[in-house]
Amino acid sequence: MTAIKENFSLKKFNTFGVDVSCRYFAEIGSEQDIQNLIADDKYNRQQKFVLGGGSNILFTKNFDGIVLHDRFEGIGVVSVDEDYAFVKAGAGEAWHELVLYCLGKNFGGVENLSLIPGFVGAAPIQNIGAYGEELKNVFHSLTAIDLSTGEPKVFSADECRFGYRDSIFKREAKNKYIITDVTLRLNKKPVINTTYGAIEKELEHMNVTSPTIGDVSNAVIKIRSSKLPDPKVIGNCGSFFKNPTIPIEKYDRLQHVFPDLVAYPAQGNAMKLSAGWMIEKCGWKGKRNGNVGMHKDQALVLVNYGGATGRELLQHAAEVQKSVKESFGIIMEAEVNVL
Ligand code: EPU
Numbered sequence: 001m002t003a004i005k006e007n008f009s010l011k012k013f014n015t016f017g018v019d020v021s022c023r024y025f026a027e028i029g030s031e032q033d034i035q036n037l038i039a040d041d042k043y044n045r046q047q048k049f050v051l052g053g054g055s056n057i058l059f060t061k062n063f064d065g066i067v068l069h070d071r072f073e074g075i076g077v078v079s080v081d082e083d084y085a086f087v088k089a090g091a092g093e094a095w096h097e098l099v100l101y102c103l104g105k106n107f108g109g110v111e112n113l114s115l116i117p118g119f120v121g122a123a124p125i126q127n128i129g130a131y132g133e134e135l136k137n138v139f140h141s142l143t144a145i146d147l148s149t150g151e152p153k154v155f156s157a158d159e160c161r162f163g164y165r166d167s168i169f170k171r172e173a174k175n176k177y178i179i180t181d182v183t184l185r186l187n188k189k190p191v192i193n194t195t196y197g198a199i200e201k202e203l204e205h206m207n208v209t210s211p212t213i214g215d216v217s218n219a220v221i222k223i224r225s226s227k228l229p230d231p232k233v234i235g236n237c238g239s240f241f242k243n244p245t246i247p248i249e250k251y252d253r254l255q256h257v258f259p260d261l262v263a264y265p266a267q268g269n270a271m272k273l274s275a276g277w278m279i280e281k282c283g284w285k286g287k288r289n290g291n292v293g294m295h296k297d298q299a300l301v302l303v304n305y306g307g308a309t310g311r312e313l314l315q316h317a318a319e320v321q322k323s324v325k326e327s328f329g330i331i332m333e334a335e336v337n338v339l
Contacts, residue, residue, distance in 0.1 A: 003027065004043065010067065014054035015117060017235035018310045022049075022063040028178060029071035029092065031145060031152065037066075038150045048147050049339070050178045052119030053094065056126060056237050058338045060310035068147075070121045072180045075101045085186045086140055091121025091179045095128070098184075103214055108190025109138035111213040112199070114220045117231055117238070121179040125169040126335070127162040131220050132196035136162035140185040144177035152180070164272075165242055165335050192216060198223050227298045235304030236295065240317055241275045241332040254328065275324070275332050276300035282323045292316040302336075314338060 008025035011017060024046060028034060037043050047065030051057070072090035075098055079086045085107045089098045095118050099110045112133035122128075124142055128135050139157050146153060161168045169177070190213045194200050202219035203211050211219075229236050246254075251271040255261045258281075262274035279285065279299040286296030291308035293316070295301040302317055321332050 004066075008067070010051075010054070010059060010063070013051060013067075013069070014057055014059055015231035015235060015237055016058055016304050016308075016310070016313060017231075017306075018059050018304065018308070018313070020059040020062050020310065022065065022067040024066040025069065026066060027069045027071045029073065031150070031180070034145050034147070034178065035150050037068075038148075049175060050121075050147075052091065052122040053117060055117040055231065056122060056336050058237065058310055058313055058336050060314050060338060063339065068178055070119060070178060070180075072121070074181075077105070078183060080188065083188055085188055086183055087186055088181050088183045089120045090181050091119060091142075093120045094118075095120055095123055099217065102184075102186055103217055106190065106213065107186035107188065108192075108213045109133075109186045110184065111190075111217040112193055112196070112220055114217040115224045120182050124160055124162075124167055124179065124182060126165045127160075127167050129165065131199055131223070132193050134162070134164075136160075138184045138186060140183040142179055142182045144173075144179045146177055148176070153177070164245070164266075170337075229295055229297075229301060229303055234295075235306070235308070236301050237336045239275070239298075239300045239335050240302035241279075241300060241321070242335045243272045243275050244330050244332055245270050245272050246330070247271075254330075258328070273330060278324045278328050278330065278332075279320055282320070282327050284320050284323070289316055289319075294320060 005025040007021055009021045011019045043066055048068055049063060049065060050068045050070060052070045071092040073092055075089040075093055077085055078088045095116050098120055099114050102110050112131040113128060116128050116130060123135050142155050143152050192211055199219050202223055208215045245266045248269050248271055251263060262277040263271040266272040276299045279294055284294040285299035287293055291305050292313050293303055295303050302313060304313060324330055324332055
């Protein structure tokens, strides 16, 4: 039978380092573990929450249900054709371990996504993205088990309905499945993507003129480490808010008032505004408020300096959100899941 712990502390299981607990906690590493849970009425009646690396969740209270900690393991090549290699990874593997595995085999496509914290299973949920790449560009399929029936189901890329930090698993399918594995389609002849300005600059700095995927990965690791706080040192979940997307007409009006507004073209006659820039303009960058604040090197990152509660963190985020709304008329949406 699956080992189930009671009144279990989640402090080490969320990168904000918030001290909350759950009523029950179970590690799920096989289909059988889920079947056992479903067969046991005591646990099956409980509200369920699937937790991976805990790097995109803000707990504001204790969880009165069962936390299912994704422990599905293994990384391997499932097939190759002339152009692509298909690599399958267990949802409980660390995302960066998968990146390292692909780099080791010279399979291209995930190097720009180096060092993103969290588990493989969470990557499709929020369609992780960084430095000009998104998971959806290399995603092939995933397997997930329906938590009410125990039936496995394969989701294609289309079925995942990926968007900017978004997928079906944040919407209709929220909390309905546990993802067990993810398969990526990687390039056997890697194509280097250095379109994101910071990468080019970093490669220049590294004196690299014809970069390999390993060089791109190293550049990304350097950039990330220089700006983003290490969750092992300062509690955080990366960007707390999404970069808001607005219609081009609204952007033109705003840009007229704020000529140095930072924004990038987005799909469908729209612009994506830099939330970090707006937060910095409002004076929040590096400003500490008790145990919480927005990070000194990246204003989009909400941090726990130690001992903050989820409510304190959420309250701070709400203040930041309010002041950006007042100054720019823009509503920032949380990127991190709040529970
Ligand atoms: N900026 C500021 N002040 C700040 C932060 C940013 O002015 O404090 C402006 C600068 O002009 C900077 C620009 O915003 O050049 C872009 O900043 P950055 O490259 O750090 O990217 P971002 O838009 O703030 C997004 C993702 C990150 C991802 C980076 C790099 C979102 C919500 N965040 O941040 O993802 O690493 O791009 O691609 O889309 C995450 O999702 O947790 C995350 C860290």
